[in-house]
Amino acid sequence: MHHSALLGVLILFCSLPRSLGGKLLVVPVDGSHWINMKVLIVELHSKGHDVTVVRGSSSWYIEEHSPLYTSITVDIGEFDDEFMEKFLPSLLKMQRQGRSLWNELALADETYQRFKEIHEQICNMTATMFENETLMNSLKDAEFDVVLTDPAFGGGVLLAHRLGLPLVLNVRWTMYGEAHFDIAPSPLSYIPVTGLQLTDKMTFTQRVMNVMTRLLILYKNSKYFENPYREFTRKYFGPDVSFFSLLQNTDIWLMRNDFTFEFPRPTMPNVVYMGGFQCKPAKPLPDALEEFVQSSGEHGIIVMTLGTVFGQLLSELNDDIAAAFAQLPQKVIWRHTGPPPANLGNNTMIVSWLPQNDLLGHPKTKLFVAHGGTNGVQEAIYHGVPIVGLPLAFDQPDNLSRMRAKGTTKIVDIATMDRNVFLEALKEVLGNTSYRENMKTLSKLHHDQPMKPLDRAMFWIEFVMRNKGAAHLRTQSFRMSWIEYHSVDVILTLID
Numbered sequence: 001m002h003h004s005a006l007l008g009v010l011i012l013f014c015s016l017p018r019s020l021g022g023k024l025l026v027v028p029v030d031g032s033h034w035i036n037m038k039v040l041i042v043e044l045h046s047k048g049h050d051v052t053v054v055r056g057s058s059s060w061y062i063e064e065h066s067p068l069y070t071s072i073t074v075d076i077g078e079f080d081d082e083f084m085e086k087f088l089p090s091l092l093k094m095q096r097q098g099r100s101l102w103n104e105l106a107l108a109d110e111t112y113q114r115f116k117e118i119h120e121q122i123c124n125m126t127a128t129m130f131e132n133e134t135l136m137n138s139l140k141d142a143e144f145d146v147v148l149t150d151p152a153f154g155g156g157v158l159l160a161h162r163l164g165l166p167l168v169l170n171v172r173w174t175m176y177g178e179a180h181f182d183i184a185p186s187p188l189s190y191i192p193v194t195g196l197q198l199t200d201k202m203t204f205t206q207r208v209m210n211v212m213t214r215l216l217i218l219y220k221n222s223k224y225f226e227n228p229y230r231e232f233t234r235k236y237f238g239p240d241v242s243f244f245s246l247l248q249n250t251d252i253w254l255m256r257n258d259f260t261f262e263f264p265r266p267t268m269p270n271v272v273y274m275g276g277f278q279c280k281p282a283k284p285l286p287d288a289l290e291e292f293v294q295s296s297g298e299h300g301i302i303v304m305t306l307g308t309v310f311g312q313l314l315s316e317l318n319d320d321i322a323a324a325f326a327q328l329p330q331k332v333i334w335r336h337t338g339p340p341p342a343n344l345g346n347n348t349m350i351v352s353w354l355p356q357n358d359l360l361g362h363p364k365t366k367l368f369v370a371h372g373g374t375n376g377v378q379e380a381i382y383h384g385v386p387i388v389g390l391p392l393a394f395d396q397p398d399n400l401s402r403m404r405a406k407g408t409t410k411i412v413d414i415a416t417m418d419r420n421v422f423l424e425a426l427k428e429v430l431g432n433t434s435y436r437e438n439m440k441t442l443s444k445l446h447h448d449q450p451m452k453p454l455d456r457a458m459f460w461i462e463f464v465m466r467n468k469g470a471a472h473l474r475t476q477s478f479r480m481s482w483i484e485y486h487s488v489d490v491i492l493t494l495i496d
Contacts, residue, residue: 021047021048021049021050022049022050022145022146022462022465023049023050023052023142023143023144023145024044024049024050024051024052024144024145024146024147024148024461024465025052025054025139025142025144025146025147025148025159025160025163025165026041026051026052026053026054026069026147026148026149026156027053027054027147027148027149027150027155027156027159028053028054028055028062028149028150029150029152029153030056030059030060030061030062031060031061032307032373032375033150033152034060034061034062035061035278035375036170036256036277036278036375037148037150037170038068039277039278039454040148040170040277040454040457040461041053041068041069042068043454043457043458044458044461045068045069047458047462050070051068051069051070052069052070052071052072052142052144053066053069053070053071053072054071054072054074054129054155054156054159055071055072055073055074056073056074056075056076056121056125057073057074057075057076058076072135074125074128074129075125075128076121076122076124076125091107091392091393092313092314092317092392092414093314094107108220112220112223112224112225113224115224115225116224116225116228118153119153119154119175119225119228119229120228122153122154122155122228123154123155123158123228123229123231123232125155126154126155126158126159126232127232127235127236129159130162130236136162139163140163144163144165145165145166145464145465145468146165146166146167146168146461146464146465147159147160147163147165147166147167147168148168148169148170148461149167149168149169149170150169150170150171151169151171151173151174151175151179151247151250152171152173152174152175153175154175154229154243154247157243157246157247157250158229158232158233158236158243158246160246161237161241161246162236162237166251166464166465166468166469166470167249167250167251167252168250168251168252168254168460168461168464169250169252169253169254170254170256171253171254171255171256172255172256172257172374172395173395174247175221175225175229176217176221176225176244177193177194177217177221178193178194178395179253179255180255180265180267180271182244182247182248183248183250183253183268183270183271183475183478184265184266184267184268184271185266186265186266187266188207188210188211188214189202189207190202190263190265191263191265192210192263192398193210193213193214193217194395194398195213195217195397195398196209196210196213196398197397197398197401198210198401199263199401199402199405200263200264200265226243229243230242230243233246245478245479248478249474249478250270250474251270251464251469251470251471251473251474252270252272252460252461252463252464252470252473253268253270253271253272254272254274254457254460254461255271255272255273255274255275256274256275256277256374256378257273257275257374257378258273258274258275258276258446258453259273260275260381260442260445260446261275261377261378261381261399261402261403262275262402263402263405268473268475269473269475270470270473270474270475272456272457272460273453273456274453274454274456274457275378275446275453276378276379276381276382276446276453277452277453277454277456277457278375278378278379278454279357279378279379279382279383280357281361282357282358282359282360282361282362282383283355283358284358285355285358285359285362286355289333289354289355289359292331292333292349293331293333293359293362293364294364295331296330296331296364299328299329299330299331299366300330300331300364300365300366301330301331301332301333301359301362301364301365301366302325302328302330302331302332302333302365302366302367302368302369302426303332303333303354303356303359303360303365303367303368303369303385304321304332304333304334304335304368304369304370305334305335305354305356305369305370305371305376306335306370306371306390306392307370307371307373307375307376313414315339315341317414317417318336318338318341319341319342319343319419320417320418320419320422321334321341321419321422322341322342322343322344322345322348323342323343323345323419324419324420324422324423324426325345325347325348325426326343326344326345326346326347326348327345327423328347328423328426328427328430329347330347330366330367330430331347331348331349332345332347332348332349333348333349333351333354333359334348334349334350334351335351335352335353335354336350336351336352337352356376356379357379357383360379360380360382360383360385361382361383365383365385366385366430366436367385367386367387367388367426367429367430368380368385368386368387368388369387369388369389369390369426370387370388370389370390371389371390371391371392371396372387372389372390372391372392372395372396372397372399372400372403373396373399374395374399377399377400377403380403380408380439381408381439381442381443381446382443382446382447383443384436384439384440384442384443384444385436385439386408386409386429386435386436386438386439387400387403387408387409387410387429387439388409388410388411388412388422388425388426388429389403389404389409389410389411389412390412390414390417391411391414392414397411406438406442407434407435407438408435408438408439408442409429409435410425410428410429410435412425
């Protein structure tokens, strides 16, 4: 009896954390965004929380069956999963043939139009959920504590409002652009707009470009993105509710960056920075890979990857990259899909997948050749590895320009790159110790904080669950009109 009682107490003790766990409804975005959302889900699951994930029927990476979560699969209709495969060659060919204003505008319009179609699909998927009375009743009966979503697309924001649940964002981008512009004061005099590769120190001409680009972005967003959400909110929530107001009413914004990466700027009480939350100490490499790395001797290794979406470039670029690598004493591990490049040296290993974090954390890694995605840049900062950047699209040029401004990165323009240009960039970063020293300084700053970014994210998600929101941190500014916000009415009254 004594042993039985002890066993019962032990079982009860072990099950207590899970019984006290919360219930989260997660609405993620696919692709590389899912990689960092999954990091949060893994941690939430380990802390005993019950996670349900809403996924589209044509999802690329979000598995329907997982030990980490229960999934709800919703029909999203036909999805053009070859979009990126078609987009990148078109972009590269345009850049290689010489940039022109008209070509860039045409490509931008094509990109905006494609993303408009995705937003429409997201609204249709959300409408399918709303019209399914059985599903919506089950979601209400589940008594979730919070909705966690990535607002690059708006389905999670709409679902949280329909269910009347607190909302937490895993965010860097929203449908309107860089997330700070949606929630925090963003003076264009020193806050650079994404796409211009500017810093917080702008000349007059650059400030003019910054303002004009911001106005153009607002126009493009209104033209391409707002209409599907405007129609949706009018149908399901009435004419007085806008998607932008629902977004701004979010309880906590978990920002996937911090000020080792970002330029200093105004922020808000409910903005929580978790830059590098996905980073972790390196694990041992697989035996074959470790053997290759150790064979590099004192010269060390170079790691190259262009992320989850862009596995390969144009063949001429791949050949030039391979030829440049072949002239270096370092060993190279290159994630590459497609036909093997010509001119491939004996020092280069081609792989279809690589453990990026573990390689960047290896003491023999000297250099990271990357496209500039947020995840890769954050991991490079975490491990203190300098970068040679090959920006391709989206936020990548701006991400790398921030790293260049901090003296950690050399950017190579795809439009003018050949084997000699690429080789000189590699030699400069390998030979000039300031790149590594500056990145080590950023790494030290990143690590010198009282709480790990992932722990900070967990605290605030659980805070919202415990307190049923964080209304006391939400500003009233977004409920004011432009005239009220800028005190135009007060100024005019005083002038009179």
